[in-house]
Amino acid sequence: MNKIASVALNTFRESIREKILVVALLFGVILMGSSVLLSPLAVGAKQKIIMDVGLAAISIIGVLTAVFLGSTLVHKEVDKKAIYLVLTRPISRSSFLAGKLAGIVLAIALVFAVMTAVMLGTIALGKGIVRPAVFASVYLSFLETTVVCSIVMLFSTFTTPMLTSFFALCIFAAGSLSGDLKVFASKFGGEGMQLVTGSLYYLLPNLKVFNLRHEAVHNLPFATGDILRATIYAAVYCAVVLFFACSIFKRREFK
Amino acid sequence: MHVLNVDGIKKHFRSDMSLAKREVLRGVTFHAREGEVLGFLGPNGAGKTTTIKVILGLIRAHAGSVAIFDRPPGDRRSMARVGYLPEMPYFYPHLSLTEFLEFCGRMSGVGRSDLPGRIDRIAEMVDLTPHRSKRLKSFSKGMLQRAGLAQAILHDPDLLILDEPFSGLDPVGRKMVRDILVDLKKRGKTIFFSSHILSDMETLCDRVCIIRDGVIAKSVVLDDLLKMGEGTVEVAARGWRPEMMQGIREYVESVRTTGEDAFLVVREQRFVRPVIERLFGGGAEVLAVVNRHRTLENLFLREIGRPDARTAKEKKEEKLVFTGF
Numbered sequence: 057m058n059k060i061a062s063v064a065l066n067t068f069r070e071s072i073r074e075k076i077l078v079v080a081l082l083f084g085v086i087l088m089g090s091s092v093l094l095s096p097l098a099v100g101a102k103q104k105i106i107m108d109v110g111l112a113a114i115s116i117i118g119v120l121t122a123v124f125l126g127s128t129l130v131h132k133e134v135d136k137k138a139i140y141l142v143l144t145r146p147i148s149r150s151s152f153l154a155g156k157l158a159g160i161v162l163a164i165a166l167v168f169a170v171m172t173a174v175m176l177g178t179i180a181l182g183k184g185i186v187r188p189a190v191f192a193s194v195y196l197s198f199l200e201t202t203v204v205c206s207i208v209m210l211f212s213t214f215t216t217p218m219l220t221s222f223f224a225l226c227i228f229a230a231g232s233l234s235g236d237l238k239v240f241a242s243k244f245g246g247e248g249m250q251l252v253t254g255s256l257y258y259l260l261p262n263l264k265v266f267n268l269r270h271e272a273v274h275n276l277p278f279a280t281g282d283i284l285r286a287t288i289y290a291a292v293y294c295a296v297v298l299f300f301a302c303s304i305f306k307r308r309e310f311k
Numbered sequence: 312m313h314v315l316n317v318d319g320i321k322k323h324f325r326s327d328m329s330l331a332k333r334e335v336l337r338g339v340t341f342h343a344r345e346g347e348v349l350g351f352l353g354p355n356g357a358g359k360t361t362t363i364k365v366i367l368g369l370i371r372a373h374a375g376s377v378a379i380f381d382r383p384p385g386d387r388r389s390m391a392r393v394g395y396l397p398e399m400p401y402f403y404p405h406l407s408l409t410e411f412l413e414f415c416g417r418m419s420g421v422g423r424s425d426l427p428g429r430i431d432r433i434a435e436m437v438d439l440t441p442h443r444s445k446r447l448k449s450f451s452k453g454m455l456q457r458a459g460l461a462q463a464i465l466h467d468p469d470l471l472i473l474d475e476p477f478s479g480l481d482p483v484g485r486k487m488v489r490d491i492l493v494d495l496k497k498r499g500k501t502i503f504f505s506s507h508i509l510s511d512m513e514t515l516c517d518r519v520c521i522i523r524d525g526v527i528a529k530s531v532v533l534d535d536l537l538k539m540g541e542g543t544v545e546v547a548a549r550g551w552r553p554e555m556m557q558g559i560r561e562y563v564e565s566v567r568t569t570g571e572d573a574f575l576v577v578r579e580q581r582f583v584r585p586v587i588e589r590l591f592g593g594g595a596e597v598l599a600v601v602n603r604h605r606t607l608e609n610l611f612l613r614e615i616g617r618p619d620a621r622t623a624k625e626k627k628e629e630k631l632v633f634t635g636f
Contacts, residue, residue, distance in 0.1 A: 062417040066403065073405040136401040141462065144367045144395040145418040146387040309370040311324065 059147045060155040067159020071125055072166065080121040084171045087113035092178060103184035104273050110175035111193050111269045114168060118201035119228055121167050126160050126208030127220035139310060150302040157209050157298060161202050168198050192283055193272035199290040200266035204228050206297040207261070213305040230256070231263040261293055313378075314470050314501040315343040320365055320375035322358075322525075335361045337525035338375065343470075343503050348496050350512040351505040352611055353522035359505045360398055362522065363474050367395060379470065391420055394468035398475045398505075400459040404448030408439055408458055411447055412465055419466035433461045436491060452479035460488060464495065471495065473504035477511055489514060509607045519607065521614045528614045536610060544577045547598040548590050551575075555593040559586050576603065 091109030133139045133156075142152055172194050179186055207227050211220040230237070234257050241253035265286045271278045322336040336358045343349045353359050364370045366377050368385030382389040402411055409430060416426045434440045437457040442450070450458060456479045463471060476492070477485050485508075492502060492515055506512055512519055513533065521529040543564065551573035556563065562582035567574045573595075577583050587597055 059418055059420075062414055066406070066414050069410070070403065070405050137397060138401050138403055140367075140369060140395070140397045141400075141402070141415065142418060143369060143385075144390060144393065145415075146391040146420055147418055148387070310364070311370060 060151050060158065063142070063147075063152055063155025064158035064162060067129060067156050068162045070129065071160060071163030074125065074128075080117050080124075081167055081170055084113050084117040084167070085174050087117070088171065088175050088178060092182075102182055103179060106175070106178050106182060106184065107190065108269070108273045110171075110178065111190070111197070111272060114171045114175065114194060115197040115200065115269070117171060118164055118168055118197055119204050122160065122164055122201045122205040123208055123221050123224045123228075125163065126205050127212050127217040127224070129160065130156055130209065130212040131217045131220070134310065137310070143310070149305050149308075153209060153213070153302055153305055154298065157206060157294075160205055160209075164201055164205065165198065168194065168201075187272065187275060189268060189272040189275065189278055192278060193268040196266040196268050196283065196286055199286055200263050203231075203261050203263070203266075203290050203293050203297075206294040206301070210297050210301040210304070213301050213308065227260060228263065231261040232267075234260045234262050235264050262289075265289055312345045313342040314345050314347075314380060315349075315366065315503060316376075316378040316381075317341050317362070317366065318376045318378075320362070320372040320377060322361055322365060322370065322372050335525055336365070336372070339522065339525065339527055340375075341520045341527055341530060343501050345501055346496075346499045347518060348492070348502045348516045349504075350516035350519040351503060351522065352509070352512060352519055352607075353505075357522045358525045359522055360474055363472060363505065366472065367393070391466070392469040394463035394466065394471045396459045396463040396471075396473040396476055398478065400455060402447045402455060402458060402462075404446060407444050407446055408434065408450075408461075409443045411458065412462060415462040416465050419468075421466050429465055429467075433465050436464075437461045438487060453481055453484045456480055457484060457487070460491065464491070469500060471500060471502045471504070473502065475506055476504055477506055477508050485511070509611060513607050521611060523614060529610065531610065533607070536607060543603045544580060544583050545599075545601045545603050546575045546577055546583065546586060546590070547601075548573050548575065548595045549598055550595040551590065552593065552595075555589055555595065559589045562586050572598070 088106075088110045091106045091113075094105055094109065097105075130153075133142075139152075143149065176186055176190075204224060204227075208220055208224045211223050215223075237253050238257045241250050265282070268278055268282075270276065317339055319338045319340050320336050321334070321338055323332045323334045325332055339358065339362050341349075351359055351362070361370070365372045366379065366384060368383075368390075377384050379386070380389040380392055403414075406414065412430045412433065413426060416429065417423075421429060430443075431440075434443055437460055439454065439457055439461065442454065447455065447458065456476070460473075460476060463473065471492075476488055480488060489511060492504075495502060496515070502515075504515075516533050518530065518532050519536075520527050521531075549572050551566075551568070551571070556566070559582075562577055562579075562585060564576040564578050566576075575586060577586050583600060587600070590597055
């Protein structure tokens with residue numbers, strides 16, 4: 057556990073010293089600032105606009121940071137052969153990968169914390185009210201990003217950063233629409249189509265369970281049980297993906 | 312007791328685009344005893360780094376076996392007793408030297424309370440104390456090499472595997488690394504290292520394995536090597552003529568000429584006097600008399616199939632006029 061924490065700390069340090077993280081943060085802050093500029097267009101709905109754009113920005117920037125940070129960090133470590141220093145020590149490859157994932161998730165948590173603080177500050181300046189649903193929505197977005205992060209780790213164990221980013225973004229897009237995919241197949245597809253879409257539905261992450269933005273913006277009620285179920289779902293999904301990533305990584309040779 | 316046992320390892324690679332098999336290791340066998348300094352010598356592409364990677368479990372052999380402290384490569388208990396310095400090391404550039412050594416120490420299982428003291432001592436040992444807070448990305452190649460040695464010895468391993476430890480070091484750095492390795496040898500550590508710097512190998516090693524085309528071509532104990540050819544003497548003379556060989560032919564192993572100079576290899580010490588008298592008698596001038604012993608360089612060049620390392624120009628100027636065998 058101590059060694060996983062060491063790898064995580066090292067990855068976190070590397071992440072926060074990477075320019076990509078600064079760029080992502082800056083982009084997020086600008087995006088949220090722009091919501092302040094947009095708000096005069098919707099008279100009487102200023103707070104909703106700020107919250108809507110802010111929560112969307114947090115989610116998108118979080119996922120993009122996870123994709124680009126995750127895809128480059130593992131690959132760079134392997135490509136530059138820094139991994140030799142780690143894998144020739146008494147640590148398993150699975151622990152290394154788990155530490156790497158934990159470090160990236162920690163860095164993303166920092167991005168989320170800063171962006172949430174900026175959003176809350178913006179809302180407070182406009183004398184708006186921050187409801188618990190806003191925090192719940194940010195938390196679920198963070199879980200969504202963690203799931204995407206584990207998918208990035210899986211691909212980065214055997215392919216290039218470019219392909220890792222491409223596959224991860226495709227899965228993110230498909231995962232956001234996986235519910236619609238099932239409905240579409242049940243209405244229009246044949247038996248074969250239903251089998252394929254059914255398999256994809258269970259294989260792809262159902263990212264809709266992490267979306268509480270609508271409830272947060274429009275002050276709608278939400279069930280705390282859904283938050284708990286989403287947390288368990290994210291943990292199980294990450295564990296399964298990490299298991300496959302470790303299985304591939306254990307077989308990998310470092311020429 | 313054998314700390315490291317490499318038995319008949321074979322490894323081939325396939326290129327990405329074709330299915331052609333390239334055999335890199337074709338049955339490498341050797342061992343390192345406890346407390347021994349074992350040199351690993353070979354031309355570029357002979358399989359040195361591949362062998363080291365198989366030993367460390369970074370790649371798997373297709374045949375044969377490796378045991379470190381009687382355990383397979385990658386076993387956590389044995390890896391805790393191994394220190395490794397890769398060839399052309401790349402360290403985390405975003406870390407300072409202290410952060411880097413803390414990370415390596417923790418990964419090797421050094422206790423939290425021991426770590427600061429050890430880092431102080433090791434940084435001092437490799438003369439990097441003034442640079443401890445600097446990021447590794449600002450380090451020169453020689454400093455990185457010393458930082459690499461520091462991380463390899465930080466956890467006081469029983470077996471050190473060093474891939475080209477003298478690479479990129481200036482003469483002062485080389486001496487420092489040599490002194491550290493001599494000190495580790497005195498403390499009974501087993502050291503296995505590859506290098507192209509033969510003089511350092513001669514100074515440090517108890518034994519040298521020469522690898523060529525993926526097999527161990529020769530394994531030689533350095534003390535035995537120095538005894539090989541013991542007693543031969545080289546006499547350099549100016550104004551030498553072939554007819555001077557009359558009467559001393561059986562004393563001389565070979566003669567090599569460069570312009571009007573000749574270098575006569577005398578078989579034994581006791582034949583030096585008659586050879587010199589013959590040269591003086593023939594009107595030649597004796598420039599130097601040098602005791603010869605077989606060097607690692609001689610052996611290495613012979614084993615890799617290049618017995619004469621002189622340049623083409625030098626060869627053109629020289630003419631071998633007589634050999635005793």
